[in-house]
Amino acid sequence: MSRTFPSPSRRFAALPPYPLAGFPEARRRLEAEGVDVLDLSAGDADLPPPPQAVQALREALEDPAMSRYPFNVGLPAFRRAVAEWMARRFGVEVDPLREILPLIGSKEGIAHLPLGILNPGDAAVLPDPGYQPYFGGVWLAGGEPVRVPLRREHGFLIPFQEIPARVVSRAKLLYLNYPNNPTTAVAEREYLEEAVAFCRRHGLVLVYDNAYSEIAFDGYRPPSILEVPGAKEVALEFHSFSKTFNMTGWRLGWAVGGAPLVEILGRVKSFLDTGVFLAVQAAGAAALEAWEKWVPGNVETFRKRRDAAVLALRGEGFDVAVPRATMYLWIPIPTGEPSLDFGRRALEEGGVLLLPGRALGEGGEGYFRLALTTSEDRLREAARRLGRLLG
Numbered sequence: 001m002s003r004t005f006p007s008p009s010r011r012f013a014a015l016p017p018y019p020l021a022g023f024p025e026a027r028r029r030l031e032a033e034g035v036d037v038l039d040l041s042a043g044d045a046d047l048p049p050p051p052q053a054v055q056a057l058r059e060a061l062e063d064p065a066m067s068r069y070p071f072n073v074g075l076p077a078f079r080r081a082v083a084e085w086m087a088r089r090f091g092v093e094v095d096p097l098r099e100i101l102p103l104i105g106s107k108e109g110i111a112h113l114p115l116g117i118l119n120p121g122d123a124a125v126l127p128d129p130g131y132q133p134y135f136g137g138v139w140l141a142g143g144e145p146v147r148v149p150l151r152r153e154h155g156f157l158i159p160f161q162e163i164p165a166r167v168v169s170r171a172k173l174l175y176l177n178y179p180n181n182p183t184t185a186v187a188e189r190e191y192l193e194e195a196v197a198f199c200r201r202h203g204l205v206l207v208y209d210n211a212y213s214e215i216a217f218d219g220y221r222p223p224s225i226l227e228v229p230g231a232k233e234v235a236l237e238f239h240s241f242s243k244t245f246n247m248t249g250w251r252l253g254w255a256v257g258g259a260p261l262v263e264i265l266g267r268v269k270s271f272l273d274t275g276v277f278l279a280v281q282a283a284g285a286a287a288l289e290a291w292e293k294w295v296p297g298n299v300e301t302f303r304k305r306r307d308a309a310v311l312a313l314r315g316e317g318f319d320v321a322v323p324r325a326t327m328y329l330w331i332p333i334p335t336g337e338p339s340l341d342f343g344r345r346a347l348e349e350g351g352v353l354l355l356p357g358r359a360l361g362e363g364g365e366g367y368f369r370l371a372l373t374t375s376e377d378r379l380r381e382a383a384r385r386l387g388r389l390l391g
Contacts, residue, residue, distance in 0.1 A: 015136070019359040020340075036351055039374075040370045040372075040374065040382055042355075042371060044371075044373055045243075049246045049250070052294070053245065053287040057279055059282075061279050063279075067279075073275075075102075075282060081284070081289060082094075085291060086224070088292075089291075090223065094256055099257060099259055101254060102276050102281060103254055104252070104253075107133050109265060110133050112137065112272060114141035116268040122144065124171060124172065125158070125173070126138070126175050127177060128362060129360035129367075130175065134207075134209075143172075144170070147361060147362070150185070156180060157185065157187060172205060173207055175207045176208050177210075178191075179323075182330055182357065184329070186216075189227070192223060192225055192227075200234055205235070206225065207238070210222070210238060211242065215244065220324045233258055237256050237257055245295075246298065247284075250280055250284075305372040306322070308379055309372060312380040316387025316390065328370065329372070330357075334390055335390065338356075352385050355371070
């Protein structure tokens with residue numbers, strides 16, 4: 001007599017359901033019917049990566065040594081390039097061997113870190129709305145995710161003084177992400193100093209997601225948390241090639257911080273993966289070397305898209321703030337309907353696929369996120385279609 005196929009774990013079964021159920025199926029149906037669907041849901045730009053990265057990848061592929069196991073050590077040239085870039089960009093000096101860890105995209109490092117920090121029942125403070133791997137990593141590690149709403153009246157910053165003491169006493173991790181996805185909010189130096197002081201006072205590890213540090217406009221230059229004195233003792237910062245260099249599919253990023261925290265994440269990863277393809281790391285090093293000359297032109301493209309989309313959406317009746325950073329617009333829903341309902345109508349009636357705020361947490365209710373991942377003309381067309389939903 002055969003056994004019944006085992007059911008999923010209780011922890012897996014308690015993961016929240018997929019918030020956009022039905023959206024992919026609706027998109028496929030509409031496209032099969034000939035509808036021109038404008039996909040502005042994901043932060044996946046239609047722009048090319050730096051040619052220097054592409055050339056470096058081609059050359060690396062010819063080297064048989066690049067096809068060996070990378071392990072956590074990875075490519076020394078990549079580690080050096082990251083350390084040099086951190087020094088040039090932020091004035092932060094780091095040891096390339098002990099204080100940097102190559103990642104298969106920042107997402108996996110962010111999600112895996114709780115496995116090395118949390119015991120069952122330990123709390124982690126998360127922004128709400130926020131990137132889903134914050135919640136997933138904490139939950140799958142057996143921790144308790146405590147979501148703190150990001151409110152407009154607070155500038156979409158987590159107000160540390162409002163986190164209940166009973167949560168702080170059980171917390172081991174605090175997640176921050178500025179420039180912020182999805183709200184586009186930015187954090188000034190004073191706030192980051194407050195965050196570091198808060199974590200030092202309460203013994204928390206600060207997980208600082210800095211994936212959008214280079215997509216900033218109008219003279220704004222987002223800082224690194226490691227610029228704050230004493231941050232290296234409590235903070236681990238995550239960077240990604242996905243947004244800065246249009247390399248979403250290449251899966252490359254890094255963690256940087258004090259050696260003890262880097263060592264914890266590295267040891268967790270040693271049980272889960274064997275590192276990033278060395279040829280991709282060679283391409284990443286080339287991209288970082290091209291940063292100073294290449295990135296400004298890429299950012300200017302996003303600025304033009306931002307300005308075109310803001311103007312068009314305002315003309316259709318939307319209350320759109322002009323973001324200082326990221327590749328998104330975070331827009332209140334004028335109709336007052338739930339964000340998932342508005343998202344379904346946008347797709348079914350307007351052929352526009354966007355991200356309802358609720359998909360990133362209850363704190364995102366009442367908003368939708370629109371990604372600046374297509375041309376100015378296509379963004380204007382999306383604004384016209386969305387405007388028709390307002391009647």
